[in-house]
Amino acid sequence: MPKNILVIESSHNGANSLSRKVTAETLAQLQAKYPGSAVTTRDLDKNPLPHLTGEVIAAFYTPADNRTPALQEAIKLSDIVTDELLAADIIVIGAPMWNFNIPSVLKAWVDHVARAGRTFMYSATGPVGLAKGKTAYLALSRAGVYTDGPMKQMDFHDTYLRSVLGFLGITDVHAIVAEGAAMGADGAKNAIASAEQQLVAAIQKAA
Numbered sequence: 027m028p029k030n031i032l033v034i035e036s037s038h039n040g041a042n043s044l045s046r047k048v049t050a051e052t053l054a055q056l057q058a059k060y061p062g063s064a065v066t067t068r069d070l071d072k073n074p075l076p077h078l079t080g081e082v083i084a085a086f087y088t089p090a091d092n093r094t095p096a097l098q099e100a101i102k103l104s105d106i107v108t109d110e111l112l113a114a115d116i117i118v119i120g121a122p123m124w125n126f127n128i129p130s131v132l133k134a135w136v137d138h139v140a141r142a143g144r145t146f147m148y149s150a151t152g153p154v155g156l157a158k159g160k161t162a163y164l165a166l167s168r169a170g171v172y173t174d175g176p177m178k179q180m181d182f183h184d185t186y187l188r189s190v191l192g193f194l195g196i197t198d199v200h201a202i203v204a205e206g207a208a209m210g211a212d213g214a215k216n217a218i219a220s221a222e223q224q225l226v227a228a229i230q231k232a233a
């Protein structure tokens with residue numbers, strides 16, 4: 027059955043990007059699995075979202091009917107990217123590791139889509155994610171190795187994305203990790219080969 031696929035890119039590296047290679051391959055495999063799928067791409071390097079301002083946050087917490095024209099304008103971009111997320115069945119997120127976490131352009135996207143009343147809410151027993159029924163594929167690239175070994179505790183990359191997506195209700199999350207790219211002459215080649223294997227396994231599992 028065709029799906030609505032949302033692709034989020036955050037690498038600055040253009041055609042040389044490792045994470046973009048993995049997002050492209052992930053998208054190709056998803057399109058083969060779900061022919062006729064609709065694809066929306068949001069490239070946060072080419073078109074970065076601004077950081078949240080006081081005005082945008084004020085608009086978040088003002089009921090839609092009470093927003094002034096200025097607040098309506100301030101919330102427009104957030105509404106567009108939140109609508110894109112809510113409309114998607116599948117989200118593919120390309121994210122290089124930057125200083126042990128995600129690039130700040132991707133963090134800005136998270137800040138725009140984490141919306142009380144739209145993508146999460148607080149119940150009497152705690153937070154409830156509202157962006158349910160979606161599958162996420164994370165195309166993660168790193169110079170070093172963080173899935174195991176001494177740097178594992180420095181992984182705020184996979185762990186952060188899984189945490190925040192889970193908070194929004196997206197719990198079916200598959201990480202495809204291209205890591206160790208800067209380690210040795212064959213680092214990048216090995217990282218891609220391993221990512222391809224992880225991707226095949228993840229797509230096989232998909233319903």
Ligand SMILES: Cc1cc2nc3c(=O)[nH]c(=O)nc-3n(C[C@H](O)[C@H](O)[C@H](O)COP(=O)(O)O)c2cc1C
Pocket residue numbers: 037038039042043044045046121122123124125126127167168169170171207
């Ligand atoms: C600003 C910046 C910060 C980085 N921080 C880390 C890091 O903390 N750990 C790491 O292993 N690699 C780090 N890297 C390396 C990238 O994660 C690595 O080169 C990755 O393959 C880049 O993916 P891309 O080609 O999709 O941009 C950093 C790169 C940049 C540009």
